[in-house]
Amino acid sequence: MHDPLGRRDDVILSVEDLAVHFPVGGGLLGRGGRLLRAVDGVDLGLKRGECLGLVGESGSGKSTVALSMLGLLTPTRGRIVVDGQVVTGRRAGNRKTLARIVQMVFQDPYASLNPRQTVRHTLEDPLRVHGVTAASEIEDRVATMLRHVGLRPEQADRYPHEFSGGQRQRIGIARALILNPRIVICDEPVSALDVSIRAQIINLLLELKETLGLSYIMISHDLGVVEHMSDRVAVMYLGRIVETGDWREIFERPAHPYTRSLIAAIPDPLHHAPLATTKGELPNPLSPPNGCAFGPRCRYAEAVCHREPGPPLEMRPDGHMVRCWRADEITDQTALALTASGHP
Amino acid sequence: MLKTIAIVASLGLALSVTAEAQTPRKGGTIRMTAPYGSSFTSMDIHTTQRAQDEIYAKALHRSLYIWNSAEGRPVLELAKEDTVSDGGLVHTFKLRDDAYFHNGRKMTADDIIWSYTRIMDGSKAYPGARFVRIIEGAAAVEKGQAKDISGLKKIDDFTLEMKLTEKVDPGFYFFTALTSIYPADEGGKESFLQKPIGLGPFRFVEHVPGSRVVLERWDRFYKPGKPYADKIIVSVMGEAAARDIAFRNKEIDTSVLGPAQYVAYQADPDLKGTIVEVAEVFTRYMGMNPAFKPFADKRVRQAINYAIDTDLIINKLVKGKAYRATSWLPLTSPLYDKTMKPYPYDPAKAKQLLADAGYPAGFEFEWTTSQNESWGLPIVTAVIPMLDKVGIKVKVKQVETAVLAEVIRTGDYQAFIYSQQSGPDPQSALKCFHSSTPQSACNYMNFKNTAFDKLIDESGQTDDAAKRGQLLQQANALLYDEAPVWFFNYNKAVMAVQPWLKGIQLNPTELTHQNVEDLWVDETSPAK
Amino acid sequence: MLSFLIRRILQTIPTVLAVVLLVFALFSVVPGSIVSTMSDDGDPQVEARMKTQLGLDQPVYVRFGSYIANLATGDFGTSFRTREPVTTMIAKRTGPTLQLIFAAMAFAIVIGVPLGFISALRPGSIVDTAAMVVAVSGLSMAKFWLGLLLMYLFALKLGWLPSFGYGDGGLKYLILPAMTLGVSPMALLARTTRAAVLEIMTADFVRTARSKGMSETRVVKWHVTRNALVLILTTTGLQFGALMGQAVVVEKLFSWPGIGSLLVDSVLQRDIPAVQGSILVVVLFFLAVNLLIDLLYGVIDPRIRYA
């Protein structure tokens, strides 16, 4: 439980030095293109039964990491090992094997269901693709799964548009689980839902994790949700992990200025205090700044930060890892008080 | 039938009478139309045999002879006299000494020799070669064996000696624009295509490809007082419907009428008077391939002639814009046999003949046709039900005119429908059926008949015009009986002519080919 | 910008080559040949010599190669039919065709775009309905029939305009063919404009403009028009291609001396160099127009950059 790197036998998924670069622009004759380093040297490990939160602003590369894990993207470099098998790229053989291990819950429940297929069709097809042919078994598994996610089997013959957003997300979860995967990647699973529905889905995900023994990678920009669900958290900035560790360490003793500003930016309803602790926005990943990528926005930045690229991830005394030149000073200087003040 | 001819004759007479009666007005613009396509093929008239192109060429160019519609034969144009010697093979032409090219140079015998030699350039395949080939030594030039035509000799600048290979009237060979006389050397230049130079009554002003040719009066034309008009515009108008509207709108002075419009114009009191018609020397027919088994039998071919109600088609479908064909030689041919009666419509007889030939239940054949309205698809579609009645089924194969031309030369057909020139020279018209004439030339049905060959050969050897006529008429009658084709009709060319345009000639070789120096417009013409 | 132009022009080369190859391939299997229509007496020797002279005795790939080689020097070959250089023939035809096409397009734009605007600003009104009925009717008529009807009406019945031909190149000769040709792009432009304006009127930035306190006319003038132009331009560009096709019919009907009628004649008479040249010119024209449109995009829409 307290191994922040998760480098142990019960690691079910590990990502080693993952890099995904996209060529951008460039003419027909193949000149003048630049390289977008969406992900550049990421190491991650996911243990059985664990929920790993992956946070960062849009453009930080967290979705690219997820797509690589699913075999939807071919990494430029690095290795992804799932359940002991190396998976790289979208080779057909891989795809099918991988499908039975890793699945995904998508952000937008409206766009992630095929509007022209009934729920039954959506849930039965994957079973058939994976060689389940007995009609009764298919029927059974679909019904069971629907009950698992809180829907009634008799709703199976409806089309997605007949369901509300929350119900659609339940269908999306059912689809992800129908092949009995070990790992589920949840990409912003509640951010597109009505506020009053979110709790239902969060609770459902947590319940399923327990009952089915799943491991989650939870991608979200909502730190409240991440804190609630994660066992460990990794913070990404511009294609790299800048801080990772146990959820409590991250939220109570954030060491990277970026993590701190993310946390500070969450509006506190009870204090009209200034929220902003960073300035500006994510730099263009096509032309990242010199030195530490967060340097230009960091209010702790010193000369070294603008000169040298960020240091490697370093283990902190409390057991989590940070990539910052000034991590020690910052943590000492300003303890960020996060209390659950004002809860009813 | 006779009555129609009389009408035609009197109409021609009437026109010439009125022409005599009024004094031709000088000046004005004549606006003619070229109705057979959406462009002129070329400004080098030697390269093109399309009737379309000769319309402007008649104004721009001159040939050794010219067709005289009043006399119904070609007459000397660039020569003042022709002396025949050596058993009719050697002609000595006394050339005009007052004919000037549009660049101001006087025409001499050299120009004629140069032009004919050019036409015989075998690598270019000028269509006029088939006429010039009648001159001795021309074929050798064509094959590249000689540089000069041995049968052409310049005596002096205005005297030319021509030795022919056969005893024929050279007038029939050297009257079309295909043998126009170009200024020597000048005519071969690249620039000639952009600004052609001729001997005709009008000189070239401009050619807007696909639209029109404009010509203006050539003041040094050799016929005194002619031409009358200042300007001629020949507009290309392939669309009959557009031509109809333009003519009614008084934008053009002449328009060729199709069958439908022929009827409509006849019925319209305002337009009735504009109609001019003539029997042209074209025979329309369905050719039958003797290699296709049923058609090898004369009785089947005759049966087809009996089975089709030709008169009905001519009256109703062609709207009377044709003359019923009896045999091959057309109405305006000097040897047309007035006593001969066409095949009557007699389906019972047709059935009988079919049964005799071994086809009591009929048979099926494929009929290749173009889209042409007068001798193409519409005729075929009208014939289909008639043949159907005697048990003959027809499968239509529609092709473009270009393809049809190739199909009939190669014999790649069971039957086809076509319009073929059958005059003005009856001998050359009938010679097409001589077994020695290759299919690719004009013996499209690959007709082989020894009796026929004999008649033609004899006619070619005799010097006696009357005897020759007799022989050829016999040959024509033999064709009637053999029926290598369904004799459909001889074309009736119909043109609408605005009342202010005078001097139209009834040219049976092609009504649109007018000797424009005789045309004039009176002051009622809306054209400036 | 310049490099964009050069790159775009280079990009057209494969298209042009493909067009040439395509037409070559098509006409190498075509039945009927120019030779048989040109030599009347069908002497096989003459035909053979003619084939040699025209290069028709060579295999297709040799002809293709030498055609391309000549093309590179601007030589389109010599017409089988008129024995003129194809370049000259086409040069003479280009002017009238361009006149016709641009006049038709001008007609389409001048009528269609305002019609679309009016309709969009009063959706559902009688004006809108009437405009769209006119537009969809214009799209639904056979071109030559429409041309004949116009000819009948304006030339014969009303006597306002000449019915055919290029005349002296005057404007009055241009009107009827241009109208006939312009009706369908007019209809399409009216519909596109209407749809574009309607769509833009629901765009967020139009709401922003309204929230600024602008009147509707000002909203349209300042914010809708330019955005609609982007879509109108796209339709216009694509329509040029269709217009070149339709021009074939219209030119033939009105005896208009353009490339279209040259093309039809050449196709029907198997004058391969002329067909080749005409199609090539049509294609080049289309590519040029679309390049122009692309450049115009850059002027109108700043989001498009010529990197």
Add this chain to the structure above:
Amino acid sequence: MTGAPLIDIEDLRIDLNHGSSQVPAVEGVSFRIDRGETFGLVGESGCGKSITALALIGLLRPPLSVGGGVIRFDGREIQRLPATAQRALRGNRIAMIFQEPMTALNPVSPVGRQIAEMFVLHKGKSWREANQLAVEALARVRVPAPERRVKDYPHQLSGGMRQRVMIAIALACGPDLLIADEPTTALDVTVQAEIIELMRTLCAERGTAILMISHDLGLVANVCRRVAVMYAGRIVEERGSADIFRTPSHPYTQGLVASLPRLGSRAALGRTRLKEIAGVVPAITSFPDGCRFNPRCAQATDICRATAPETSLLEAGGLVRCHHHA
């Protein structure tokens, strides 16, 4: 607060017209905003908060229309004003910024011009003067190098920069009221923080009232002094922002506050099962009878299903629309 409120909305109804039939999308909405006040309107998508704001600025488009009630701005009934007078208010005295700064700006017009328009429209400036003022306006929203940025087109700016431009446009004429409709939803949290602060500071400086609309109760409570919660076309609770968080009165508000995991709560209280609000948000066309929250409300009784509750005053200040309010 003395004098007439800046905005006074009484019993507003907004109809969704569907052919000849009408469905009220918003009903019985009343609230006031004083000068310089910050007021938040919170609710889920489809609850009617955005169209209420649009009605306020007069931008409702068919099929929506104001079906009843009164909107007073500065004492004057907006709907009674002639169109030109309404337009003179819009942008000039009531300004609005929208959720998606990419689409809310005209893509083919330089941002400078889009700001300058405001001065031309409302201040009678020439384009030359207006362009100069636009540079200043951009500087005020802390856009670096404003004299270069005015020539930029929206696509050349980042999301945060675009929203700054929107704020510059909205505040150009020094309005009395700024309506901010989900101004930061499309932005990342760190950028959101900056924009919120910018908005807050600028409005405070010049006494501009803010009507902030969001689905994020936490954000609104942080920004605004008073908050109204809308559910299914009605305001269900209106309170001071701290109160509504500490002691929510309406069952829906209670559910909202309790159902969301808030930062620090797990550390403080451990991971507990989140409180759920059962059921789904009703569609406009199928609002339930009685209290519109009743199908999802654990405390609902027969009266809730039969009669729509009226608003009642809370002792601690504020209003609630519930038969059983705490």
Add this chain to the structure above:
Amino acid sequence: MKLRANLIIGGALFALAIFVGLLAPWLAHTDPVLDANLMNAEEAPSWLWWFGTDGQGRDIYSRVVYGARVSLTVGIVSQLINSVIGVGLGLSAGYWGGWWDDVVNGLTNLMLAIPSLIFALAIMAVLGPGLTSLLIALGLTNWSFTCRIARASALSLKSQGYVQAATVLGYGDLRIMITQLLPNMLGPIIVIGTLGMGSAVLSEASLSFLGLGVRPPYPSWGSMLSEARDQITTAPWLSVFPGLAIFLTVLGLNLLGDGLRDILDPQSRSRRT
């Protein structure tokens, strides 16, 4: 869903055309080919000859009725060919991308650069007139627009959650294209197809005018109209009825296409291509 007027009128006109074509043998008074009786040539419309007769004495009404078969066959079949080619190429290019996409793009640009009528004209010249040639010529030359739309749809759909989900679930490419992409791009494809049928009917008329139409004697509206054009001033009924048949059918298809667009493809009213 409120049915719009254009959908109703368009659908009705098209349905009428189909109905007439299907029931031609029962609706027609005479055989359109064999019942030529030159005795009846060119009768004006009357109680006996509803639409009059043509120069060969055939009943125009019967020919128009039978013409529906040919014209609609041309419209429907050629557009079907176009749709299959366009969707096949566009869908696969958009989904697979890479070199195949480049190839398809090149082909599409080529097809766009040659005006389709001119291309069809060239193909007809090669194949010769006739129904089969016409179907091939029109079927091969009008797919570029469909292809572009299919490609654009595939491009945008493939990043949709359900397509990604299908990939994640281990579906094969073909299965994804057929079950996930195709059904969801069908709306715009059907719209384009409907409009394309209309333009195919018009193209048939244009080609007939240029002398490269359907092989006779079976009538198509285009060939009837084309043959009758010379008599537009003298026997207008010859061209009016086939002209109207074309006009109403194409109008119907255009209206239907517009109506379907509103229902099936509401976002793409003015999609940039």
